[in-house]
Amino acid sequence: MKKKFSFLLVLLLALSTFLAACGGNDDAKGGDSGEKGGDKPAEGKEQVLNLLESSEIPSMDSTLATDSVSFNVMNNVFEGLYRLGENDEAKPGMAENMEKSEDGLTYTFKLRDANWSNGEPVTANDFVYAWQKALNPDTGAEYAYIMYDIKNAAKVNAGEVPVEELGVKAVDDKTLEVQLEGPVPYFEALLSFATFYPQNQKFVEEQGDQYGLEAGNALYNGPFTLSEWKHEQSFKLSKNDNYWDKDTVKLKEVNFNIVKDTATAVNLYETEKADVTGLSAEFVDKYKDDPNFKTRADTAVYFLRLNQKNEVMANVNARKAIDAAYDKQGMVDVLMNNGSIPAYYLVPKDFVSGPDGAEYRETVGDFGGYDTEKAKEYWAKAKEELGKDSVELELLNYDSESSKKIGEFIKEQLETNLEGLTVSIKAQPFKQKLDLESKGQYDFSFAGWGPDYPDPMTFIDMFVTDGAHNQMAYSNKKYDELVEKAKGELASDLEARWQAMIDAEKILFEDQAISPMYQNGTSYLERPYVKGILRHSFGADNSYKWASVE
Template identity: 75%
Template sequence: MKKKFSLLLVLLLAVSTFLAACGGDKKTDGKKEGAAGGSDTKDEQVLNLAESSEIPSMDSALATDAVSFNVMNQVYEGLYRLGENDDAELGMAAEEPEVSEDGKKYTFKLRDAKWSNGDPVTAQDFVYGWQRVLNPDTAAEYAYIMSDIKNASKVNEGKAKPEELGIKALDEKTLEIELETEVPYFKALLSFATFYPQNQKFIEEQGDKYGLEANTSVYNGPFTLSDWKHEQSFKLSKNKDYWDADTVKLEEVNFNIVKDTTTAVNLYETNKIDRVGLSAEFVDKYKNDENFKTRGEASVFFLRLNQDSKNSEILKNENARKAFDSAYDKQGMVDVLLNNGSVPAYYLVPKDFVTGPDGKEYRETAGEAFGGFDVEKAKDYWAKAKKETGIDNVELELLNYDSESSAKIGEYFKEQLESNLDGLTVKIKAQPFKQKLDLESKGDYDFSFAGWGPDYPDPMTFLDMFVTDGSHNQMGYSNPEFDKLIEQAKTELSSDPEARWQAMVDAEKILFDDQAISPIYQRGVSYLERPYVKNVLDHSFGADYSYKWASIEN
């Protein structure tokens, strides 16, 4: 995310498009007209939204992106789910667990809950789901997020049997989890999609079709995915068998896939969707509208600089990477192209995200002076890179999303870099979301416009992406000292919060001393939302939204 994103970083969607979405053509009785047009009242418990991408996967063992995690958060449930203020609230866990004195063993009692096919949700569903994530044959990119579980890394590397993983079903409703080290944010981590249970019998019946259609998935969350027209729309329907169904007010959440903001705004103005994200030109148009809202997020966008690409000679050169980072105006980008509350990023771990053991916000401790726009410095770095590599002219391919807002950002990069770095030609390759993720995973690109949202409330959710051969590294970066600090922060320093925090600060500095990536901006969102839409929860990590508590209230 979540981030990852994710969660997801997880890896996120591009730019200013608001990651909530659109749907059916339900009629409403208009009584009061808002400044943007459309009705400010509604009679049904139906939320209509617009999503900017197809769902890449509904298999929680394989998903890596914000869109998938957002949908799965509505239709699946782990031991916990995120509630208001991102608090971890009981999900499939019936009560808070028994925790050993050393903080390494958790024993959970599960509530009586059902899958949408009528099967009970059991402790064995968690054992199977987690073992499946870590099975090397699954090739789950997010397997590393389970590294805190005892023997998880050994199982994932094929050096231990799945039964040796630190998770056991003591009986049908009792689950025991053992950790390698104490994890202060463990309950929040358990809300993340990779830790969901999975129904073994159903998955084996579906085979290769599992998670590819609405009817080849099985659900245990507040909603079910009741309809999925690929690349067009999808629908969530209230899950009548959900253990807390009485809390769920919405009967439907409809999403239409809309890739350009103009179309989405038109849908909002004609009463076909209830919430819409705004790009720069629409922010100016609607900023005085009574339904206009803006907020900051913990998602950071950056350029991946692929040192394993076909043009690796130039991209492996540190001066070349520093030239790229210095050659474009981040402030101008957020002011003109985004205009939505986003701010320039001179860091990886975002501002206003987490607080350290000293009570200070992370960025206050770590600082943020990692690069910046300086044309003369960029030219100097570029001249040194040319001399060191013997390359005078080079064409680099910029991998990009295919959304309207991303296209503008891609053209901005092309103009700035070509203008300020003599001999550089940038060719833009725009791809649908799922295909872009696939090309990044394969390392089939030169540099890429990418983003990451946090999966859990700790700087590590950003930093461990870039360890050598990490599944989300995807760009051939390697620094042994960086790897060592990340490993220490995950293991031997876990009982020394101050030293652990400093190790992460030092690791981030190494990342930018090497100019492994070029940070661009920390995302903000500006949007219009009908006043009858209540209690859609926006999360700072994990899935972007929760609709469990949402409702339509006039």
């Protein structure tokens, strides 16, 4: 998550880049946290939001989704034991209350009286079934690893023990017991993530391989239902009258049109066919004095994946040359102009603080930087080691307007500063691009990541050897050991765990496994009557449960 990218659903065409895995679509970002939608709506104003998205929904199966577009829709039509409220606080969802053992290893959840959109009750078995399904190796869920804090989860996912030995059981229809491998301080927030959503076993099995492929092929237990889905064109969320907290939900509908270029999006806003639109650089200059113009910082980090299956990318000097050869500051200033900042790191700024209270990024600092002389030195060494005078590389990119501009910028910078390099660009629709990355069928790619939970590990563990979201054949034994310790034996030693994650990030950049580009910012226009959209710094980007039109 994604992204979870993950992990923001209102269109921001400031950059049509996508967060794979929570990863997702940066064009989809915008909106306003506002206040909870408890105010009375303006008389005669229909409770309908018209929003924009720049991508088709890749998946509506919570056990298979890996991107922020899917996670954002799911966040509003499904509900886990918890959901994120204001200030990213984990609020009880399907869980009415919870008891935790003194050692922090056993959680017992009492489920509230809640129903699926077909009227059937949500039960503890719905969680057991969905979690076992996500971890079953036959499912092939890329996000299965996010559940490894649960007892035996990793062993189940590896096929070493049967799914029945997973540390989760339905004590009765309304009581769910979960056992952990070790204490997890952010466990309740983690449970708001899509992979932990329940699924109705009978319905899912009736649908077979058609489950989640159409609006009618899924059951919903969240504030809204996915009531209409015109693939590659539009989709609609409608208020779920079977939702347990339906009286809180003010909106009747949230309509999304899929639009890939900024000019079209802005035109829809100007003609009052969209209530929010993102702005790319040229439109920021035009609208920056508009009273409805807004900006917001983000925790998504965008980077170049350097696929070490490729002979050139397997050379560390080539990777270091690429990272030093393009001007990140110039890129965000000229091409983006939306509050994004250059990134010289993986874990973002202003995200989380350590046991000592110090902000993570301030403690660790930056890695690398734009330096054409160093880039040329690294490149000369790389060519000598590879025995090549000329190199051809293909950049895997998205097919939208703004990402194409950034791709062309990187191509021009690399070809100018790295003698003998020719870069071609392969622009692909979102879903196809994710598929090519998952299969490792690319040289280097434009990618990004939004956090799934409030901890540096949501970024750090992406790049362990053979990790589901590694997708670039990177491997470092010491890095793997540090991640394993931080997720295991150091779980109760917060300071040592924190240092292990810091050391792991340093190794990642000693190896120059990736080339970070920027930490995202968003600039957008939003109608003044749009109230109460909650914006999240991790997990799904937007919540409409408390939104309203006033």
